[in-house]
């Protein structure tokens with residue numbers, strides 16, 4: 401595979417191309433890297449490649465003519481190369497894209513400096529824009545090196561041990577399991593027994609499990625694109641069941657009315673059913689309806705009886721399955737006591753409030769809390785929201801849900817609960833071993 405690198409600093413690439421597996425692959429002729437100094441394509445005696453931007457402003461830009469001449473000189477050769485401009489506007493490089501690019505015979509990597517390049521070159525003479533991540537760089541050279549390394553290792557023969565490439569490709573997209581070498585005991589920290597057992601199958605199983613666990617904990621976003629076997633999916637589901645100890649409580653008392661006074665609200669059948677179905681779908685351990693009013697509780701109990709053991713259960717077993725996660729409670733205290741006895745510790749209280757009292761937790765942080773393995777109870781309000789005495793007990797507040805237009809965000813509690821659960825658990829959605837997922841990758 402041939403890489404042509406267009407840069408004003410060809411010397412930047414000297415040592416990276418000499419050392420390690422990349423250096424070796426170049427020496428063996430598996431790869432060829434041609435460095436082209438963009439200044440060689442300037443025509444004036446100062447070899448000028450930059451100019452001021454029209455419209456004024458900071459900094460300089462690469463002029464179009466030298467870039468055009470450089471690209472045309474390469475396009476005149478065969479095979480016709482794909483021209484890649486490294487830029488923050490580009491598509492983010494990830495391992496699948498690197499693997500795809502390795503199918504090309506020849507790539508041109510164009511490195512910018514200053515404020516970038518003239519738009520007309522980008523628009524009409526570049527085939528693809530690639531970014532290596534969201535941070536400011538002085539130039540595209542470091543990015544070009546990253547692309548070069550990520551792509552080169554997919555070229556057959558570059559990574560000596562074919563086996564390890566294949567293994568990496570099977571473990572594609574998952575993080576690495578923990579690794580150990582001698583001594584067995586280092587300052588009293590011991591190597592896990594399984595790795596010393598000599599039982600190869602057991603070792604491989606342990607490693608796969610650890611890979612899945614590390615990825616689950618630190619980069620669950622990678623699970624979406626990882627290649628997962630049915631066994632992996634079963635392991636992930638088990639991990640989810642163990643780790644995610646999430647509870648919902650729909651509070652009917654104490655809440656506030658329009659005037660801000662403390663009231664008890666009526667339950668709604670919609671919230672009973674829809675949030676139960678949501679909870680079951682997302683693996684919530686229990687969905688509590690907090691309702692102290694005796695008449696209200698009687699209706700709720702009768703509805704639950706109908707769907708759990710009455711005609712409803714025979715007619716619609718899926719609904720029964722959902723309503724099994726429902727628990728009735730008289731007070732938040734009762735909910736906390738039940739969770740404490742089931743989990744062996746009190747849950748963290750996460751409240752939803754349109755105007756959070758303390759600084760709100762971002763959904764990213766909240767999702768990390770959920771994955772941490774601590775029991776968590778999400779408090780959902782009814783009527784005009786949770787009463788101050790409940791809000792005061794919350795450990796954290798979730799960011800209010802905003803729409804896309806203006807301040808209008810009057811969502812039903814069912815809709816809000818759905819959005820919240822999806823934001824907290826979306827990385828794990830569809831990971832279970834159900835057959836419709838087999839086409840997901």
Ligand code: 4FN
Nearest residue numbers: 486487488512513516531532534535536537539543
């Ligand atoms: N960077 C941002 C926003 C605006 C400008 C930059 C920036 C080098 C020529 C581009 C940067 C990052 C990843 C190339 C960054 C990359 C570059 C890359 C790059 C000089 C103009 C510049 C992303 C922080 C919002 C300078 C962010 N991958 N401008 O860095 O070339 O390939």
